Structures are given as C-alpha cells and as structure tokens.
Amino acid sequence: MELALQIKDLTVHYGGFTALDCIHLNLEQHTTLGLVGESGSGKSTLARVIAGLIAPHEGKILLGTQELKKKRSREQRKIIQMIFQNPDASLNPKHSIRQILSEPLLFHKIVGRTGVEQRCKELLNQVHLEQKALDKFPHEFSGGQRQRIAIARALSVEPNILIADEPTSALDVSVQLSVLELFNTLKAELNLTMLFISHDLGVINAISDTVAVMRQGKLVEQSPKDQFFIRPKHEYSYELLSAVPKMPKSSTSGGFL
Amino acid sequence: MMSIQPILEIDALSLAAKSNERLVNNVSFSLGKGESLGLVGESGSGKSLTLRAILGLLPNGVEQIGGTIKSDVSSAMVFQDPRGALDPLCTVVNQLVEVVYYRQRVSRKASRMIALELLERLGLPDSLKKKDRYPSQLSGGQCQRVVIALALACKPGILLCDEPTTALDVTVQRQIIETITNLQHELSFAMVFVTHNLAIAANLCSRLCVMKQGQIVEHGATLDILQNPSDPYTQMLIDSVLPLPELEGSRDSWN
Numbered sequence: 001m002e003l004a005l006q007i008k009d010l011t012v013h014y015g016g017f018t019a020l021d022c023i024h025l026n027l028e029q030h031t032t033l034g035l036v037g038e039s040g041s042g043k044s045t046l047a048r049v050i051a052g053l054i055a056p057h058e059g060k061i062l063l064g065t066q067e068l069k070k071k072r073s074r075e076q077r078k079i080i081q082m083i084f085q086n087p088d089a090s091l092n093p094k095h096s097i098r099q100i101l102s103e104p105l106l107f108h109k110i111v112g113r114t115g116v117e118q119r120c121k122e123l124l125n126q127v128h129l130e131q132k133a134l135d136k137f138p139h140e141f142s143g144g145q146r147q148r149i150a151i152a153r154a155l156s157v158e159p160n161i162l163i164a165d166e167p168t169s170a171l172d173v174s175v176q177l178s179v180l181e182l183f184n185t186l187k188a189e190l191n192l193t194m195l196f197i198s199h200d201l202g203v204i205n206a207i208s209d210t211v212a213v214m215r216q217g218k219l220v221e222q223s224p225k226d227q228f229f230i231r232p233k234h235e236y237s238y239e240l241l242s243a244v245p246k247m248p249k250s251s252t253s254g255g256f257l
Numbered sequence: 258m259m260s261i262q263p264i265l266e267i268d269a270l271s272l273a274a275k276s277n278e279r280l281v282n283n284v285s286f287s288l289g290k291g292e293s294l295g296l297v298g299e300s301g302s303g304k305s306l307t308l309r310a311i312l313g314l315l316p317n318g319v320e321q322i323g324g325t326i327k328s329d330v331s332s333a334m335v336f337q338d339p340r341g342a343l344d345p346l347c348t349v350v351n352q353l354v355e356v357v358y359y360r361q362r363v364s365r366k367a368s369r370m371i372a373l374e375l376l377e378r379l380g381l382p383d384s385l386k387k388k389d390r391y392p393s394q395l396s397g398g399q400c401q402r403v404v405i406a407l408a409l410a411c412k413p414g415i416l417l418c419d420e421p422t423t424a425l426d427v428t429v430q431r432q433i434i435e436t437i438t439n440l441q442h443e444l445s446f447a448m449v450f451v452t453h454n455l456a457i458a459a460n461l462c463s464r465l466c467v468m469k470q471g472q473i474v475e476h477g478a479t480l481d482i483l484q485n486p487s488d489p490y491t492q493m494l495i496d497s498v499l500p501l502p503e504l505e506g507s508r509d510s511w512n
Contacts, residue, residue, distance in 0.1 A: 038426040039397065172299045173453055173497040199426055202499025229502040241504050243431040245456035247495075248483055 002029045003064075004161055004193040005050065010059035012045055019045045021217040023059070027161070032187060032194040034208030034225070036201060036240065041214040043197045047165045050195065051082045063161075078108045081159035085166040087146035091138040097124075097149060098134040101156055108157045123152040126189075127182060144175035148182065155186065163195045168203055180206050201244050205229060213237050263287035264414055264447060265311070265332075270324035272306055272315070272471075280319060281306050282471045288415065293441070293448040295462030295479065297455060297494065303471040304451045308334065308417050311449070330414025333407075337420040339400035342407075343392040349403045350376070350385055356410040375406045379436060398429035402436065409440065416441075418450045422457065434461065455498050459483055467491045 005027035012020040019042045027033055037043050048054045050061060052072050061068040068076060084090040091100060101120045105111055111119045121131050127148040138146055147167055154162060164183070168176040184207065187194060198204050204211060204225075211228040213221040213236065221234040232238050265288040272281040281303040288294055296304045309315050311326060312334050336342040344352055350372060357368040357375075373386055379402040384390070392400055401421060408416060418437070422430040434457065441448060452458050458465055459479055466476040467488065475488045486492045 038428060173455075174299055174493060177497045177499075200499070201427065202501055205501050206499050226502070229504070231505050238504070240427060241501070243427040244501060245431070245434075245454065245460050246501075247456050247498055248459050248480060 001031075003027065003062075004029045005195075006062040007046075007050070008060050008062070010046070010049060010056050010061070012042075012049060012054060012056050018217050020049070020056070023217075023219050025212060025219060025222070027193055027195060028210075029193055030191050031209040032196055032207055034204035034211045035195060035197045035214060036199060036204055036211065037214035038199065038240075040216075042217040043199075043214055044165055046214070047082065047163045047195065047197055050161075051080055051163055052077065053082075074108065078157050079159055080161045080163065081154040081157060082163040082165065083147075083150050083154050083167045086170050087143065087150045088138070088170075090150055091146060091153075093138055096135055096137055100138075100149065101134075101153055104153060104157050110157055119156070123156050126155065126186065127152045142175075143171050144179060147171060147179055151179075151182065151186070155190065158190075159192070161193045161195070163197075165197045166199070167196075169198065169200065176203070183207060201229075201241065213240070263289050264328065264330050265449075266325075266327040267307075267311070268325045268327070270307065270310060270326060271322050272303070272310060272319055273322045275318045275320070280471050281310070283324070284468075284471075284473055285324075286466055286473070286476065288447050288449065290414075291441075291445045291447055292464070293450060293462040295458035295465045296449060296451045296468060297453060297458050297465060298468035299453060299494075301470075302468040304468055305337075305419050307468075308419050308449060308451055311415075311417060328415070331411060332415040332417055333409070333411040333413035334417040334419060335401075335405050335408050335421045338424055339397060339404045340392055342404050343400060345392055348389040348391055349395065349400075350389070353403065353406055353410060356407050360411045372406075372410070375410060376403070378440070379403075379406050380432075381406075396429075397425055398433060401425060401429075401433055405433075405437065405440075409444070413446055415447045415449065418448060418452075420452055423452070423454075430457075437461075455483070455494055467494065 003026050007023055007025040010020055010023040023046060035043050045054065049056050055070045063076060063079065098120060101123055102116045105116055105119055120134060124131055124133055129145060129148055168179050171179060180203065186192065196207055208225055210222060210224055212219060213234065215236050221232065221237050223233060228237065232241060268285050270281060270284045271279065273279050284307055286294065296307065298304050306319065310321060312332055353372040353375065354369050357371045358365060361371065376385055381399060381402055422433050425433060450458065450462055462479055464477065465479045465482050466473050467490065469490045475482060475491050482491060483495060486495060
C-alpha cells in the first residue's frame with residue numbers, strides 16, 4: 001500500500017525536556033491511525049509537528065515523496081488539515097460561520113468569490129447542519145455542533161490528510177457517538193487519511209484501522225487494530241487496555257458498529 | 258448493606274434560576290450508611306447542581322424553590338477539576354493542614370501530623386513532607402489525591418464526588434477509583450458519585466439514578482438498570498458506551 005506520510009527519526013525538545021524521541025511512523029493512504037497514550041506522552045506535539053505548527057529539531061517528514069520543510073508551500077499546507085480538541089478555542093468568536101468557512105476557501109482558491117456561498121452550504125450539509133447556521137456565531141451552537149463546524153472548516157479545502165487531536169474529549173458521551181459516526185461517513189466519502197488522537201480507547205476502537213501507542217515521547221507499539229485490542233505486544237499497552245472500566249458482562253453491548 | 262435509617266434524605270428537591278427556569282425538578286432519593294449512589298446523565302441534566310445543593314454551595318443566581326434536604330452527618334466534596342479546587346499560591350501540605358486545623362479542632366502541630374498521615378494514606382510521595390510543593394508542580398492525578406485528602410480531612414459521613422476522574426487519564430483514573438474504593442472500605446463513608454461514564458458508575462455504585470433535564474427518569478439497583486433499562490434515555494446512554502474487544506488473558510481487576 002502507498003504511504004501518505006512517513007515520519008523518520010523525529011525529535012522535539014522543549015528546553016531540556018524531550019517531548020518526542022526518535023519517532024518512526026508511517027501513515028498508509030486511506031487508513032486511520034489511532035494514536036493513544038497518557039497525557040504528556042507527546043501525542044499532541046506529534047500532531048502539531050506534522051501540521052507544521054512546531055518545527056522539529058531532528059528528523060524529517062515525507063508527504064508522499066516530497067519532504068516537508070520548515071517553510072511549506074501553500075499546496076503542502078492545504079493537504080494537511082487539523083481539528084483541535086476544544087472547538088470553543090479554535091473558532092473565532094467574532095466571526096460568523098460564513099466568515100469562518102469562506103476564509104480558507106478563498107485563501108486556497110478552492111472556489112471563486114461567486115461560488116463561496118454555494119460551497120459553504122454544501123459543507124454544512126456534509127456535517128449535518130442547517131443552512132441557516134451561516135449567519136450565526138459560534139456561541140449560538142452547542143459543543144457538538146461547534147465541533148461539526150470545525151470539521152467542516154478543516155474539510156473545506158479538500159485535504160488528503162486530516163489530523164484530529166482529541167476531537168471528542170470535550171463532548172458528552174451521546175454527542176461523541178454522533179461526531180464519531182460523522183467521522184466514519186466522511187472518511188469513506190472523501191477517501192481521507194486520518195491521524196486520530198485520543199486517550200479514550202473506546203473511541204480509538206470505533207474509528208481506527210491501526211493503533212500506535214506513545215509513552216514519554218517514544219512510540220512503544222504500532223499494530224493493526226484487531227491485534228492491538230486482543231493481543232497487545234507491549235506491557236504498557238496491556239496496562240492501558242486493562243485500565244479501561246468495563247460494563248457488567250451480561251449487559252447489552254454498545255450500539256456502535 | 259443499607260441501614261434502616263438513611264443518613265441523607267432528599268425529598269422533592271427543586272432548583273430554579275432567577276429567570277424562573279427550572280434546573281432541577283422534583284428530585285428525591287435517600288442514602289444509607291456506607292452506601293454508594295451513582296448519578297448519571299449528560300451535561301446540563303442537573304447532576305452537579307443536585308450535589309451542590311446537598312453541600313449548600315449553590316452557584317449565584319440559583320435558588321432552592323421547593324423540597325427538603327435532610328442529613329444527619331457532614332458531607333465533603335471532591336471536585337471535577339483538581340487544579341481549580343486548589344489554591345495555586347499555597348503549598349499543598351499547608352492547604353491540607355489548614356482544613357484539618359479548622360475542621361478537626363486540634364493544635365497546629367497535631368494538625369500537621371494528621372495532614373501528613375492523610376497524604377501518605379492517599380499514596381502521595383514522601384517528598385511532600387520535606388519540600389514545599391505547589392499544585393502546579395504536581396501531576397493531575399496527584400492533585401486529585403490532594404483534593405480527596407482535603408475532603409477526607411473533614412471526616413465526612415458522605416463523600417460527594419463530582420466527576421472526579423473526568424479530567425484524568427485511564428490509568429490514573431483507575432488508581433484514583435481504587436483509592437476511593439479502598440478508603441470507603443476503611444472509613445465506611447457513604448458516597449454520591451456523579452459521572453457520565455456508565456462503566457465507572459457500574460463498577461462503583463450499588464444504586465443508580467439516571468437524570469435527564471433536571472429530573473430523575475429512572476432509579477434502582479445498578480445491575481437492574483443496566484440490564485433492563487425501562488427508559489429510552491437510559492438505553493441511549495448505555496448504547497453510547499463504546500465497546501472494546503475482550504483482552505486475551507485479562508486479569509479483570511475491575512471486580
């Protein structure tokens with residue numbers, strides 16, 4: 001299978017602290033990689049390095065065949081998009097949804113000025129929001145709806161790689177389920193390659209094809225999903241999996257496919 | 258396990274905002290000695306408000322408009338965000354000493370002894386005794402242990418837990434829950450546990466109350482509710498628990 005993204009020997013220091021330590025990671029085209037680990041293990045740092053928000057100290061990132069340097073071209077920026085944990089903080093409260101969605105469309109010249117309105121409506125449709133929403137502001141929406149807007153914004157420029165940094169941890173369990181379902185449908189429709197970060201193993205199980213485990217800046221395991229959840233290779237993965245609280249055995253199991 | 262005389266009785270409690278909007282409507286439940294009760298529901302369903310009403314800590318603008326809360330024993334609360342619950346400018350040991358001094362009415366010296374004992378009991382490192390530590394220097398899990406120690410310093414008959422593990426990692430979450438369970442065995446306090454994680458509630462509590470939009474839609478024994486939910490809302494909550502495949506050779510330490 002073709003590799004969408006290759007990460008080689010990536011190292012990042014924050015002062016004397018090593019946040020990422022020689023990370024090797026390959027992301028296959030049209031698959032979802034779930035990245036798990038405890039807080040402070042470097043998951044978000046890795047996501048930010050890939051998105052180009054942090055410059056690595058060593059190592060390189062290959063996007064297909066071209067290397068991503070510190071200075072990226074507009075095209076390279078467009079291909080990788082990111083969704084953040086907290087939609088309250090990632091959406092500008094003073095911009096209407098129309099402004100939020102049309103800005104990236106115009107910047108990357110996805111559509112001309114006349115086509116913006118139409119494209120915005122399509123995007124809202126894609127994330128199951130009403131078209132009326134265009135004239136509203138972020139505070140008028142619930143947390144789940146705001147996260148949908150953030151997803152629509154990330155998808156607006158037709159990226160190949162989508163990085164989602166704990167997109168559901170700020171949401172309620174019931175809302176979380178609907179956002180995850182949205183991710184699954186969009187992934188199939190748009191042929192996305194995703195890097196999905198979460199510390200909730202249930203979420204990872206619902207969405208990913210392969211699972212990578214990080215601990216203290218190191219990658220300790222990368223396995224196919226089925227293998228990871230049943231026979232994890234690393235002691236730490238085992239520890240993580242057995243720490244998840246379980247429902248009583250005989251109860252009806254969850255409804256997520 | 259439930260004794261005949263409940264130590265906490267809430268009868269038809271109603272809370273409303275200044276604008277007369279009902280936030281909690283007609284909520285009743287009782288709690289026996291040493292019992293744990295789980296309150297589950299999504300955000301905005303009034304779980305935390307009910308808990309705050311028990312403690313008499315209603316936020317500004319929210320008033321009790323009906324019902325009674327009867328309790329014979331003192332209660333103490335563990336908050337959701339441990340960093341927000343601690344004073345960032347005071348060392349953690351001093352914060353604990355202060356609570357012990359005022360609540361247990363012992364001398365300064367004795368209260369320091371009791372405080373250090375409590376910290377040890379909660380599995381915090383010895384270095385806290387020798388060196389001053391501020392909340393920002395501790396990890397989230399350690400901060401939450403300090404907050405639990407603060408609550409226990411009041412020698413409560415009822416421990417109110419408001420999503421104490423939501424802000425924590427799975428591994429830390431498990432340690433905290435184990436700590437709470439062990440302490441409950443040792444000190445035999447009753448507990449009201451608010452969470453939106455049904456799996457945690459199922460493991461900790463013998464009885465559950467499911468709340469939706471300020472009302473209790475279902476209550477009863479935990480296993481009964483989880484296996485035969487009668488309310489569609491409860492079923493929806495159960496369905497939104499994401500399943501995990503069975504781990505091979507699982508030691509199954511969750512009961």
